[in-house]
Amino acid sequence: MTQAIEIAGLHKSFGTTHALDGLDLTVATGEVHGFLGPNGAGKSTAIRILLGLLRKDSGTALLLGGDPWSEATALHRRLAYVPGDVTLWPNLSGGEVIDLLGRLRGGVDRGRRDELLERFQLDPTKRGRTYSKGNRQKVALVAGLASDAELLLLDEPTSGLDPVMEEVFRECIQEVREEGRTVLLSSHILSEVEALCDRVTIIREGRTVESGTLVQMRHLTRTSIDVSTERPIDGITQLSGIHDLVTEADGTRARFDVDTPRIGDVLARLGAFGITALSSSPPTLEEMFLRHYGDDPSEDTEPSTELSS
Amino acid sequence: MSDALAGTTVLVRFALRRSRMALVWWILGITSLYPVQALALEATYPTQADLDQLAASLSGNAAIIAIAGPEYALDTIGGQTAWQTSAFGAVLAGLMSTFLIVRQTRAGEENGADELVRAGAVGRAAPSAAAVTVATAANLTLIAAIALLLIASGLPAEGSWALGCACGLTGMVFMGLALIFAQVSSTSRGAWGLSGAAIGVAYALRAVGDVGDNAATWLSPIGWGQQMRAFADERWWPALLLLGATFVSIAVAHVLHDRRDFGAGLVAPRRGPASKDWRGGAYELAWRLQRPAVIGWLVGLAFGGAAYGTIGDDVGDLVGDSDLSGSLTGGETGGRALIDGFYGSATLMLAIITAAFGVAVTLRARAEETAGRTEPVLATALRRRTYLASHVALAVIASTVGVVFAGAATGWMYGVVSGSYDRVGQLAWSALTYAPAIWVMIGLTVLLVGFVPRLASLGWLGIGFAAVVMFFGPLLKFPDWITDLSPFSHLALVPLDDVAWAPILCLTLVAAALTTAGFVGFRRRDVQN
Numbered sequence: 076m077t078q079a080i081e082i083a084g085l086h087k088s089f090g091t092t093h094a095l096d097g098l099d100l101t102v103a104t105g106e107v108h109g110f111l112g113p114n115g116a117g118k119s120t121a122i123r124i125l126l127g128l129l130r131k132d133s134g135t136a137l138l139l140g141g142d143p144w145s146e147a148t149a150l151h152r153r154l155a156y157v158p159g160d161v162t163l164w165p166n167l168s169g170g171e172v173i174d175l176l177g178r179l180r181g182g183v184d185r186g187r188r189d190e191l192l193e194r195f196q197l198d199p200t201k202r203g204r205t206y207s208k209g210n211r212q213k214v215a216l217v218a219g220l221a222s223d224a225e226l227l228l229l230d231e232p233t234s235g236l237d238p239v240m241e242e243v244f245r246e247c248i249q250e251v252r253e254e255g256r257t258v259l260l261s262s263h264i265l266s267e268v269e270a271l272c273d274r275v276t277i278i279r280e281g282r283t284v285e286s287g288t289l290v291q292m293r294h295l296t297r298t299s300i301d302v303s304t305e306r307p308i309d310g311i312t313q314l315s316g317i318h319d320l321v322t323e324a325d326g327t328r329a330r331f332d333v334d335t336p337r338i339g340d341v342l343a344r345l346g347a348f349g350i351t352a353l354s355s356s357p358p359t360l361e362e363m364f365l366r367h368y369g370d371d372p373s374e375d376t377e378p379s380t381e382l383s384s
Numbered sequence: 385m386s387d388a389l390a391g392t393t394v395l396v397r398f399a400l401r402r403s404r405m406a407l408v409w410w411i412l413g414i415t416s417l418y419p420v421q422a423l424a425l426e427a428t429y430p431t432q433a434d435l436d437q438l439a440a441s442l443s444g445n446a447a448i449i450a451i452a453g454p455e456y457a458l459d460t461i462g463g464q465t466a467w468q469t470s471a472f473g474a475v476l477a478g479l480m481s482t483f484l485i486v487r488q489t490r491a492g493e494e495n496g497a498d499e500l501v502r503a504g505a506v507g508r509a510a511p512s513a514a515a516v517t518v519a520t521a522a523n524l525t526l527i528a529a530i531a532l533l534l535i536a537s538g539l540p541a542e543g544s545w546a547l548g549c550a551c552g553l554t555g556m557v558f559m560g561l562a563l564i565f566a567q568v569s570s571t572s573r574g575a576w577g578l579s580g581a582a583i584g585v586a587y588a589l590r591a592v593g594d595v596g597d598n599a600a601t602w603l604s605p606i607g608w609g610q611q612m613r614a615f616a617d618e619r620w621w622p623a624l625l626l627l628g629a630t631f632v633s634i635a636v637a638h639v640l641h642d643r644r645d646f647g648a649g650l651v652a653p654r655r656g657p658a659s660k661d662w663r664g665g666a667y668e669l670a671w672r673l674q675r676p677a678v679i680g681w682l683v684g685l686a687f688g689g690a691a692y693g694t695i696g697d698d699v700g701d702l703v704g705d706s707d708l709s710g711s712l713t714g715g716e717t718g719g720r721a722l723i724d725g726f727y728g729s730a731t732l733m734l735a736i737i738t739a740a741f742g743v744a745v746t747l748r749a750r751a752e753e754t755a756g757r758t759e760p761v762l763a764t765a766l767r768r769r770t771y772l773a774s775h776v777a778l779a780v781i782a783s784t785v786g787v788v789f790a791g792a793a794t795g796w797m798y799g800v801v802s803g804s805y806d807r808v809g810q811l812a813w814s815a816l817t818y819a820p821a822i823w824v825m826i827g828l829t830v831l832l833v834g835f836v837p838r839l840a841s842l843g844w845l846g847i848g849f850a851a852v853v854m855f856f857g858p859l860l861k862f863p864d865w866i867t868d869l870s871p872f873s874h875l876a877l878v879p880l881d882d883v884a885w886a887p888i889l890c891l892t893l894v895a896a897a898l899t900t901a902g903f904v905g906f907r908r909r910d911v912q913n
Contacts, residue, residue: 123759126759126762126763128759128762128763128910130908130910147762147768148766151763151764151765152765154763156763158756158760160756161760162755162756162757163757165571165573166656166672166673167656167672168655168658169656170656170657170658171656171657171659171660171662174659174660174662175660175662175669175761176760176761178662178665179665179761179764179766180765181764181765199658199659200655200657201655201656202653202654202656204494204653215760218760
């Protein structure tokens with residue numbers, strides 16, 4: 076499969092701040108790729124480098140097979156960008172802004188534009204200064220989605236949208252995927268990521284922490300176990316992959332988290348004590364991300380893992 | 385204190401804190417106009433005979449009456465000071481009042497800051513009341529400062545207070561009007577537009593009334609202030625008109641305020657077109673964004689040029705033969721050459737002002753970037769050089785048109801006064817020969833935008849420097865190397881001197897080099913807020 080975006084070892088500093096510190100990111104053509112990370116992790120910086128708005132310090136960045144800096148204009152004909160913080164010209168109407176951005180990209184598909192205005196319930200005659208936050212976001216979304224670009228770079232595109240519009244957005248992205256186009260979606264809305272993304276990349280402090288499908292990433296994290304046994308449990312602390320163990324009732328009840336790949340070993344061991352009750356809960360997406368967002372990456376015992384599908 | 389006014393005191397303190405620098409500059413700027421004029425007149429016309437001659441030469445000149453106001457006691461320093469300052473001072477006081485009112489009321493509602501404020505224990509009328517308090521205090525300060533400074537300059541006390549009141553009380557009428565407009569329009573830009581129009585109409589009405597000696601003067605608050613006749617047997621009752629109009633307009637604004645929703649105006653914002661084909665691309669966008677400013681500057685330049693033109697052939701009477709006047713006329717002291725020299729210098733001054741216009745238009749490219757509106761545009765197939773060129777081309781074309789326009793307006797008004805329209809073409813041409821220096825100023829700004837965007841506003845410094853060299857260089861005898869740093873110093877003083885082509889060519893090349901370098905820098909740097 077060809078790659079729409081290939082970033083490796085990307086560095087970018089602003090003064091003394093290292094916004095990107097060896098970022099890796101690969102987005103395959105035709106996939107919807109989630110781009111996640113806490114605020115300030117460097118997501119927008121990476122997207123701006125892909126747009127040729129910022130110049131990288133070192134590393135490689137390839138966009139649609141070209142150099143995002145030197146071939147910016149040619150590449151921009153093939154992509155659409157939706158920022159998360161949309162500033163409009165106070166005096167221009169929403170319709171004018173949509174047409175301007177479409178025109179500057181190389182042409183507007185009127186039918187598609189009008190259909191999107193309808194779907195997003197956006198009034199194109201209002202002036203930029205009179206739009207609410209959500210409606211400003213819709214202007215940028217309609218402008219981006221109305222294009223036939225083969226790559227969509229979306230930087231928190233749904234901030235400020237209501238749930239109904241969020242649903243419309245998801246439908247649109249599904250259609251984009253069915254048309255075989257590629258999407259890089261930076262988002263903090265995990266249900267959106269779960270619903271839309273084939274693969275995700277999580278970054279922190281300018282570095283890639285993890286990349287892969289959600290199934291793979293779940294596999295890499297921990298499952299919560301609550302187990303009761305006939306005889307006191309003994310000797311499982313020596314097993315690798317057990318965390319936060321709490322025992323009760325003279326050792327016949329235990330609650331702990333286990334690294335998901337080790338769950339078989341642990342259950343086999345527990346079997347020896349006569350299991351009377353067992354519940355296991357897979358990690359929720361939230362738990363998964365909180366772990367990635369909250370920990371200090373240098374203390375992370377798991378290796379940063381690149382999984383390709 | 386009633387509920388509606390709760391929190392006013394805190395808001396007043398906040399407004400004073402927030403606008404303190406602006407207040408200082410407005411008040412200093414307006415106030416200094418008066419004593420400077422008085423002292424300059426005293427120095428230039430030391431004897432009564434001089435004053436009599438001056439009065440005789442100016443008397444009955446319709447164009448000057450239209451610009452300045454009715455003529456009273458022109459054979460006194462006080463009368464001359466009042467005549468030359470009252471219209472201009474009242475306009476400035478009106479602009480200051482508009483600034484203070486719009487900033488504290490409509491602008492806060494527009495950007496959402498007032499929403500936070502009014503969600504606190506703050507009365508509905510408190511922001512307006514605070515704005516009126518601050519603007520009233522500023523206008524009263526103007527009155528006192530003008531009066532005291534004029535008295536200190538040796539003018540009679542009663543006339544000094546009358547002239548101060550004409551300025552400050554007129555400012556208060558415009559304060560009340562601005563408060564009304566802040567209710568009518570839902571945007572601060574709209575309130576400014578209405579207020580500016582009101583000041584312009586007031587100025588025009590009094591011009592019509594003063595020239596035709598008819599009642600139109602009495603439709604204008606600026607006219608009321610001038611009818612107080614400072615230093616010419618003062619009349620105090622027009623002050624009551626000014627105060628009455630202030631109270632009435634504040635009351636009207638209060639009623640309107642109670643009838644509208646927060647954030648809304650009485651006039652719904654106009655809707656825009658649902659679509660546009662943008663055939664002109666980035667250039668059309670630049671023009672669309674800058675059109676109001678460009679038109680405003682062109683009108684202002686035409687007025688500025690016309691103001692010089694009103695002086696006609698009376699240059700000798702007006703400028704005398706001091707060192708300062710020498711710098712204004714290219715050192716010529718008599719006859720045709722003096723007039724040519726004066727208009728050459730006047731056009732040069734207009735050219736420096738036009739250069740400021742060019743810098744302002746150029747800096748919009750950077751302002752768009754700071755506002756975050758450049759990114760989505762550059763994320764399209766638009767080339768960076770085209771983006772920058774759209775604003776720079778507008779700056780070059782508009783400033784070149786503007787300076788020619790200013791020169792032509794000078795010549796046209798000269799024709800109105802003297803009956804000979806020869807100078808329309810002559811001064812338009814003279815203005816055009818100064819254009820390369822304007823282009824250098826634009827080029828310098830492009831260079832800054834390209835390489836040190838955060839310091840781009842230093843482009844203004846170049847304008848300030850050129851103005852200082854022009855005004856004070858000859859007077860303070862600056863060393864040549866300093867004077868030579870200003871591109872304007874290298875050009876021939878047309879029409880006094882013949883056109884010198886070498887500096888025109890050199891400056892054009894310098895401008896092209898600076899601009900090109902700026903484009904290279906812009907191509908190579910990060911887009912940054």
